[in-house]
Every structure is written in structure tokens, then in C-alpha cells.
Amino acid sequence: MTNEINNAFNGAQNPFPDDSPVLVWYPLPDHDPLDRHTWSWLPGSILDQCGPDEWRVVVEVPPLAEPDPSIPNGDAPENLLYPSCFRDASELRAVTVREWQQAREELARG
DSSP states (O other), X not given: XXXXXXXXXXXXXXXXXXXXXXXXEEOOTTSOTTOGGGOEEEEEEEXXXXXXXXXXXXXXXXXXXXXXXXSTTTTSGGGOBOOEEEEOGGGEEEOOHHHHHHHHHHHHHO
8 A cells, every 4th residue: 555655656756766866955963953043954765755745755864874783893884874754845955966076075074
């Protein structure tokens, strides 16, 4: 049933297809998660569309990642767990891969 619902959502024009790079409105570690005025546009990727105007997004910012406690080398870069969130279209910006990479590079420089 879930696939039928998701297929119905994806049947319409989807501005954010699965796996596409986006900038997502999300708080950095030193910002107040309850005060959206302190949040930033951060690089992420669409996991899937879960409603007519809602997407599940992974926020791909290394300072937000946590080690995977279920494996011995959970702190290796390939094993880090990144946060995910639900966002509507107003909290997402479609970007090119190059723009996504630039956003990550700017965050790394501080």
C-alpha cells in the first residue's frame, strides 16, 4: 500500500526526485533548533517523497554526523550517520551537483 501511495505522489511533476541534490533548511550544531531564524541552507539529498508536498531528506554535513554505535569502526567516514528530516517545498532548494559541492566546501572552510 505504501508503494501505491508513493507512486501516486511521484506520478505528478516532482520538483525533487529521489537522490537529487538539494539545499535544506536545517540548524547547524551551534544554532538553536527551536529558532528557525538561526538555521541555514545546508547540503542534502532527497531520500523520497512522502506526501503531496513533503520530502524526506538526509542532511549531508559532517559536523552533524554521529558515529554508528552498532559497528566497531562506527566513526569511520563511510560509517557516519547523518540526520534526516521531513521538509516541504518551501524548505528545499534544488541545486546542481556543483552548487551542492560548493555548499559543502564553504561549510568545511567555516
